[in-house]
Amino acid sequence: MGQNLILNAADHGFTVVAFNRTVAKVDRFLENEAKGKSIVGAHSIKEFVQKLKTPRRMMLLVMAGKPVDDFIELLLNEGGAEPGDIIIDGGNSHYPDTTRRTQYLNSKGIRFVGTGVSGGEEGARYGPSIMPGGNEEAWPYIKDVLQNISAKADGEPCCQWVGDEGAGHYVKMVHNGIEYGDMQLITEAYDIMKRGLGMSSKEIGDVFAKWNKGVLDSFLIEITRDIMYFNDDDGSSLVEKILDSAGQKGTGKWTAINALDLGMPVTLIGEAVFARCLSSLKSERGRAAKVLGGPTPEFSGDREQFIDDLEQALYASKIISYAQGFMLIQNAAKEYKWKLNKPEIALMWRGGCIIRSVFLKDITAAYRAEPDLENLLFNDFFNKAIHTAQPGWRNVVAKAVLWGIPTPAFSTALSFYDGYRTKDLPANLLQAQRDYFGAHTFRIKPESANEKYPVDTDIHVNWTGRGGNVSASTYTA
Numbered sequence: 001m002g003q004n005l006i007l008n009a010a011d012h013g014f015t016v017v018a019f020n021r022t023v024a025k026v027d028r029f030l031e032n033e034a035k036g037k038s039i040v041g042a043h044s045i046k047e048f049v050q051k052l053k054t055p056r057r058m059m060l061l062v063m064a065g066k067p068v069d070d071f072i073e074l075l076l077n078e079g080g081a082e083p084g085d086i087i088i089d090g091g092n093s094h095y096p097d098t099t100r101r102t103q104y105l106n107s108k109g110i111r112f113v114g115t116g117v118s119g120g121e122e123g124a125r126y127g128p129s130i131m132p133g134g135n136e137e138a139w140p141y142i143k144d145v146l147q148n149i150s151a152k153a154d155g156e157p158c159c160q161w162v163g164d165e166g167a168g169h170y171v172k173m174v175h176n177g178i179e180y181g182d183m184q185l186i187t188e189a190y191d192i193m194k195r196g197l198g199m200s201s202k203e204i205g206d207v208f209a210k211w212n213k214g215v216l217d218s219f220l221i222e223i224t225r226d227i228m229y230f231n232d233d234d235g236s237s238l239v240e241k242i243l244d245s246a247g248q249k250g251t252g253k254w255t256a257i258n259a260l261d262l263g264m265p266v267t268l269i270g271e272a273v274f275a276r277c278l279s280s281l282k283s284e285r286g287r288a289a290k291v292l293g294g295p296t297p298e299f300s301g302d303r304e305q306f307i308d309d310l311e312q313a314l315y316a317s318k319i320i321s322y323a324q325g326f327m328l329i330q331n332a333a334k335e336y337k338w339k340l341n342k343p344e345i346a347l348m349w350r351g352g353c354i355i356r357s358v359f360l361k362d363i364t365a366a367y368r369a370e371p372d373l374e375n376l377l378f379n380d381f382f383n384k385a386i387h388t389a390q391p392g393w394r395n396v397v398a399k400a401v402l403w404g405i406p407t408p409a410f411s412t413a414l415s416f417y418d419g420y421r422t423k424d425l426p427a428n429l430l431q432a433q434r435d436y437f438g439a440h441t442f443r444i445k446p447e448s449a450n451e452k453y454p455v456d457t458d459i460h461v462n463w464t465g466r467g468g469n470v471s472a473s474t475y476t477a
Contacts (some may be wrong), residue, residue, distance in 0.1 A: 003029060005128075009149050013038075014038065015039075015040070017039075017041070018042065019047075026043065044078075049075065049081055054085070055111075056085040060088065065094075065097075068101070072105070076110070082109075084111070086112075088132070095173060098112075098166035113132050116171060117130055118131075119352040123353065129175075130146050131345075132146060143161075146159045152351060160341065160347070174325050177325065178325045179220075179252075181272045184408070188406075189314050190224070191406075195403070198297075207307055216357075216359070217358045220354065220355065245279050266327070268320060268416070271409050297404070298403075310396050316385070319389075323377055329342065342373075343364055365381070393410075
């Protein structure tokens with residue numbers, strides 16, 4: 001990533017100083033990939049700092065966690081970084097660490113920026129999505145570099161200032177969480193076609209190729225098509241030989257934990273994380289498969305129509321996933337007092353990053369038309385899309401249940417939709433139960449309020465009828 005970002009910056013007319021703790025790597029880089037480009041090498045951290053013009057713009061791409069802190073201290077103590085200099089962390093750091101580093105370095109006069117970078121090695125080389133946040137005083141000095149090397153969507157750079165402190169890495173975290181959800185949805189669609197419809201890898205690849213020309217046109221659908229078409233040397237599908245135990249680096253988990261901390265129902269990302277956890281129980285699942293029975297999928301009917309239903313189920317579930325992701329971003333802005341720009345965030349995700357898709361153009365348009373839009377589902381375009389997709393979506397989830405094919409992401413997306421559109425949920429019973437066993441109190445519905453049970457009041461009832469009956473305390477917001 002670091003090497004490719006250096007080459008990218010050099011291609012855009014910037015002179016770049018390259019440093020790696022393994023100095024032999026710097027020499028090899030200068031002799032090969034960087035030869036003839038406006039790139040100079042440094043063989044020590046002090047030389048690296050000295051070769052930069054002030055205010056120095058120094059970007060780190062190292063492993064998240066302690067290595068970032070260690071490298072910052074090297075820049076301060078051995079490198080001789082000075083007040084006014086700018087340090088940019090382009091790794092996948094956890095946003096609270098970025099907030100801490102911003103505050104720490106601000107006390108030393110150093111402007112710190114934590115920026116999410118998405119797009120992998122190829123994106124870094126030819127234009128990634130870049131999500132900077134931190135000390136906003138740094139933005140005028142780094143804007144030209146970051147926007148020039150970023151991807152472009154309809155001529156606009158996929159890089160804008162996100163917000164204070166850890167906001168940039170927070171938005172990258174949510175991006176990665178949505179990425180988890182998108183990938184899980186695609187794998188469920190693949191499983192339904194493979195086991196439910198009995199389709200070959202080539203046939204499934206043909207479906208993804210078709211989907212990539214419509215509303216699902218995206219990087220992840222495109223690479224899934226390529227994966228399904230890829231055969232091993234013996235002519236068989238390579239993907240079918242890969243062990244079904246998924247790894248994860250933590251950003252999806254961070255998103256799910258943060259959603260729980262903020263009390264936001266980001267259910268699809270949570271299920272995507274748990275699906276990976278379940279996949280890791282490979283040997284245990286092998287034993288369970290021998291003793292736990294279930295139905296054998298048998299399809300009858302119009303296969304092409306069902307595949308169209310599956311496309312709609314995937315599209316509708318993606319709408320829910322992004323709606324949940326922006327709900328989380330919106331709530332985080334209030335909680336952490338960040339000024340997060342939702343239209344610009346959607347724009348930054350339109351190009352260069354892993355979740356890039358034509359779908360994000362519609363999200364950008366929705367938030368530009370109404371920046372304070374409460375939920376994507378209230379936008380006319382997405383409201384119509386979700387209603388159009390609903391019959392096929394329900395058919396797919398119902399069939400998967402009858403076939404015994406797990407669809408945690410499809411199912412939780414539909415459950416969220418049904419819960420979100422329900423005026424009266426059974427949480428009234430939950431509140432009664434909580435009051436019964438723990439005297440946690442409850443509120444009465446406005447239309448049911450009376451002298452005994454006043455509105456906006458915390459009420460406790462002695463449900464056994466022994467002793468007192470009702471106690472109430474007026475609630476003040």
